[in-house]
Amino acid sequence: MRFFSALFLVLFFNVTLEAKLNLIKQDNPDSNTTLLVIGGIHGNEPGGYYAPAILATHYKILSKNLWIVPNLNEASIRKFRRGIHGDMNRKFAHIKKNDKDKEIVDEIKKLILAPNVSLILNLHDGHGFYRKKSQGRIYNPRAWGQTCVIDQCKLLKDKPFCDLNKIATEVKDNINKKLLKKHHSFNVKNTNTKKDNDKDMQQSLTYFAIQHLKPAFAIETSKSLSSVSQKVFYQLVAIEEYMKIMDINYTRDFELNKQSIDKIIKNYGTLEINHNILLNLNNIKKSLSYIPIKSTHNSFKFSNPLGSVRKHNGKYLIYIANHLVLRLKPQYFKMAQNCPSKYLFVVDGKKVSVQKASEIFVKDDFKISKSNNMRVNVIGFYKRGITNESGLSISYKDLNKRYAVDKHKKVFRVEFYKNNEFCSMIMVHFK
Numbered sequence: 001m002r003f004f005s006a007l008f009l010v011l012f013f014n015v016t017l018e019a020k021l022n023l024i025k026q027d028n029p030d031s032n033t034t035l036l037v038i039g040g041i042h043g044n045e046p047g048g049y050y051a052p053a054i055l056a057t058h059y060k061i062l063s064k065n066l067w068i069v070p071n072l073n074e075a076s077i078r079k080f081r082r083g084i085h086g087d088m089n090r091k092f093a094h095i096k097k098n099d100k101d102k103e104i105v106d107e108i109k110k111l112i113l114a115p116n117v118s119l120i121l122n123l124h125d126g127h128g129f130y131r132k133k134s135q136g137r138i139y140n141p142r143a144w145g146q147t148c149v150i151d152q153c154k155l156l157k158d159k160p161f162c163d164l165n166k167i168a169t170e171v172k173d174n175i176n177k178k179l180l181k182k183h184h185s186f187n188v189k190n191t192n193t194k195k196d197n198d199k200d201m202q203q204s205l206t207y208f209a210i211q212h213l214k215p216a217f218a219i220e221t222s223k224s225l226s227s228v229s230q231k232v233f234y235q236l237v238a239i240e241e242y243m244k245i246m247d248i249n250y251t252r253d254f255e256l257n258k259q260s261i262d263k264i265i266k267n268y269g270t271l272e273i274n275h276n277i278l279l280n281l282n283n284i285k286k287s288l289s290y291i292p293i294k295s296t297h298n299s300f301k302f303s304n305p306l307g308s309v310r311k312h313n314g315k316y317l318i319y320i321a322n323h324l325v326l327r328l329k330p331q332y333f334k335m336a337q338n339c340p341s342k343y344l345f346v347v348d349g350k351k352v353s354v355q356k357a358s359e360i361f362v363k364d365d366f367k368i369s370k371s372n373n374m375r376v377n378v379i380g381f382y383k384r385g386i387t388n389e390s391g392l393s394i395s396y397k398d399l400n401k402r403y404a405v406d407k408h409k410k411v412f413r414v415e416f417y418k419n420n421e422f423c424s425m426i427m428v429h430f431k
C-alpha cells in the first residue's frame with residue numbers, strides 16, 4: 001500500500017480553463033510499445049470515463065507504456081450529454097473549420113498517429129446487449145452493449161496487433177470467464193465499416209486509426225447494466241485483457257470487484273489551487289465564499305482525473321465528471337512572494353511545523369505561532385479589536401460553525417497574509 005500512496009502524490013491533473021487534452025502518461029523509457037486508452041468521447045457513458053480515470057490513478061505500469069485520455073469530451077461529460085456540439089465520434093473523417101470540437105478532435109488525431117502508439121482503445125457504454133440473432137428489443141444484432149468492436153478483421157499491413165478479429169475474440173473469451181451475471185456475456189461486433197460502406201462508422205475515431213494502420217478497438221459495456229460500477233468493472237476487465245495481449249505488466253491497488261470500484265468512484269479527492277490552497281472535495285459544502293485567488297491564471301490541480309473547472313457569472317464551478325461538487329466565490333488577491341513553505345502551530349500543546357496548503361487534525365485547541373510579517377485570519381473566529389489572530393489559543397467552541405468548509409462543520413480555514421497579499425491557507429480539522 002505504501003507504494004501507491006507515493007504514486008498518488010506524483011499524479012495530479014492540472015486543469016486550465018481552455019480546452020486541452022488531458023493526457024496522462026505512464027512511460028517505461030526502454031519500450032516503444034504504447035497502449036492509448038481514450039475515454040469519454042460520449043459524455044453520457046460513465047463506464048467509458050470512470051474506467052480510464054481509475055486506470056490512471058490505481059494502476060502502476062511495470063513494462064511498456066500506457067497513455068490515457070480519460071475525458072476526451074469534458075464539456076459534454078459535465079452536462080452528461082452524448083455531445084453538446086453533436087456526436088464527436090462522427091467527426092474524424094471530416095470536420096468543419098468552425099466546429100467547437102475541432103481543436104480536441106485535431107489533438108486526439110495527432111496523438112493517435114504518434115509513432116509510439118501501438119494500439120488504441122476507445123471506450124463506450126452502448127445500448128442493450130449485442131446478440132447475433134434477435135431476441136427482442138434489448139438483445140439483438142443492432143445493440144452495442146457488451147461488445148469488443150472492430151471495423152474489419154485485419155489491418156492491411158503485417159505489423160504487431162494487426163489481427164483485430166483474433167485479438168478481440170481472445171479478449172471477449174477471457175471477459176466471459178469473469179461475468180457477474182450470465183446475460184452480461186461479451187461478443188465481438190464487426191461493423192465491416194469499409195466493406196459495408198458504413199458512412200457513419202467511417203467518421204469514427206477507430207476507423208480513422210485503422211485507416212492509418214493503427215490497430216484500434218472499441219469497448220462497449222451496456223447502458224442496461226444496473227450500476228456504473230458494473231460498467232467500469234467490465235471496462236477494466238477488458239482493458240486488462242488488452243494489456244496482457246500487449247505484454248504490459250501492471251499492478252493495481254484494489255480488488256477488481258463492484259464494491260471497490262464503487263468506493264473509488266465516490267471518492268472525489270482533493271483540489272489544490274495555486275499551490276497554496278488544498279480543498280478536500282469529499283463532504284465539502286456546496287458553496288464557499290471569499291476564496292483568495294488571482295483574478296486570472298489560477299492553477300487548479302485535481303487528484304481525480306475527472307476534475308474540471310468552469311467559470312460562470314464570476315464564480316468557479318468545480319466538477320467531478322458531471323457532479324457539480326462546489327461553487328467557489330473568489331476574492332481576488334495578489335499572491336505574496338517568498339512565502340514560507342511551512343508554518344508553526346501549537347496543536348493540543350505540541351509544537352508542529354505545518355506544510356502550506358495542507359490539513360492538520362486537532363483534538364482540543366490550536367495556536368498559530370506569531371511571526372513578524374504575517375497576518376493570520378482564522379475564518380469563523382472573532383475577538384474584538386484583534387486583526388491578527390496568531391498567538392491565540394483557539395478551540396472548537398470559539399469558532400462560528402457557519403464558517404466551516406465541510407458539511408459536518410468540523411473543518412475551518414486558517415489564512416496567512418503578508419502586506420495584504422495572500423500566502424497560504426491551512427485547514428484545521430477538529431476530530
Ligand SMILES: [Zn+2]
Nearest residue numbers: 042045124125
Ligand atoms: Zn459511445
